[in-house]
Amino acid sequence: xxxxxxxxxxxxxxxxxxSLEEAIRIVKRVASKIYTSRxxxxxxxxxxxxxxxxxxxxFRTSKLKSGVTVIYGxxxx
Numbered sequence: 001x002x003x004x005x006x007x008x009x010x011x012x013x014x015x016x017x018x019s020l021e022e023a024i025r026i027v028k029r030v031a032s033k034i035y036t037s038r039x040x041x042x043x044x045x046x047x048x049x050x051x052x053x054x055x056x057x058x059f060r061t062s063k064l065k066s067g068v069t070v071i072y073g074x075x076x077x
Contacts, residue, residue, distance in 0.1 A: 012068055027044075030068060055076055
């Protein structure tokens with residue numbers, strides 16, 4: 001059975017992007033949209049979909065070669 005997995009969040013470390021604008025340019029290379037964004041001490045985080053769209057406990061993290069982290073989850077049916 002194929003799971004309906006989708007991207008939930010893209011995390012860009014500040015070591016890769018010195019500003020929010022630069023982080024947005026990086027995110028647009030891997031994601032088609034930005035639902036919300038926030039800044040932490042060490043990164044910029046861009047949600048692709050609200051967390052409540054996903055099945056609890058299904059989130060998985062994948063680090064891309066570029067240093068960007070992507071969080072995926074199973075979409076609720």
